[in-house]
Amino acid sequence: MDPARFDVEPRGEFNFAAAKEYFGGWPEFAPDPGAIAMCFPVEGWTGPAAVLVRQRPDGVLAGEVHASEPRRAWSQALAVLSLDFDGTGFSDVGRRDPAIGRLQSLYPGVRPVLFHSPYEAACSFVIGQRISIAQTRAIRARVARESGAPVRIGDATLHAFPAPNEMLNLDRVQGVSAEKVDRLHGVARAALDGSLDREHLRAMPVEDALRELERIRGVGPFSAQGIVMRGAGALDEVTDDPVTPQAVRALLGLREPPTREAVLKVAEPWRPFRMWTLVLLHLWFRRDAGGPRRRPAHFHHGPLANSGPAS
Secondary structure, three states: OOOEEEEEOOOOOOOHHHHHHHHOOOOOOOOOOOOEEEEEEOOOOOOEEEEEEEEOOOOOEEEEEEEOOHHHHHHHHHHHOOOOOOOOOHHHHHHHOHHHHHHHHHOOOOOOOOOOOHHHHHHHHHHOOOOOHHHHHHHHHHHHHHHOOEEEEOOEEEEOOOOHHHHHOOOOEOOEOHHHHHHHHHHHHHHHOOOOOHHHHHHOOHHHHHHHHHOOOOOOHHHHHHHHHHHHOOOOOOOOOOHHHHHHHHHHOOOOOOOHHHHHHHHHHHOOOHHHHHHHHHHHHHHOOOOOOOOOHHHHOOOOOOOOOOO
């Protein structure tokens, strides 16, 4: 079957190279290392998709989609890159808050890179409990190779993470405890009943979404935030996590980390892009401000950790 082809011109600034460099987790695609290669089960669970995204000199993004439902797969790929939102107003945040403006100058065009779906985000957080991001990536890549659906593109093969129905058929996963496998089964059942649908989670008040997610076995407050922020891609929310106050302290030169209430006050000028701004802040804090790079596993897997879609 010939691939479907799509073009999209980003609304607002978008840095293609930054999406590849800063977030990681993309599978290798030897025929074209310059492309972003994604492979994932399409939400609705009708089959796998492989999507290649390239940027032309005029800035337009060209998509090559190998899937039975290409338009649906392309829409999912755009959500992964936060290109399903109009980002033209994000630069206004930097004008309202000069400290954020400096970060936007350091990292021009950075948008959050999300997991392929809230389902994959939930699986990643369950697998990643008490291990590092690198270990989680390795396990997820192995599970995809061994149990996910392959997609051929010429002489190359990409592997999607197992869809929920495939996950339910796995009795054991190498390197994953029996308890975690049981929890992955619970995540799969939640995905099949629609509780992890991206649009469903986006449409709910965030407090309701968090409560619903925390009813899934193995998903606590920390993981629920990650699923909403980096799985569903909530645009204007502020995570309650240990890193954000430290990053705000470093950004503003404060003596002590601010309280939750103070963080929310600082973040008020960032509306309606508070989550995008927080991802930018975390990126700067971890890479350039001496923030935590090596911490206990739970810290690595914070809601806004710099993990890519295959992480």
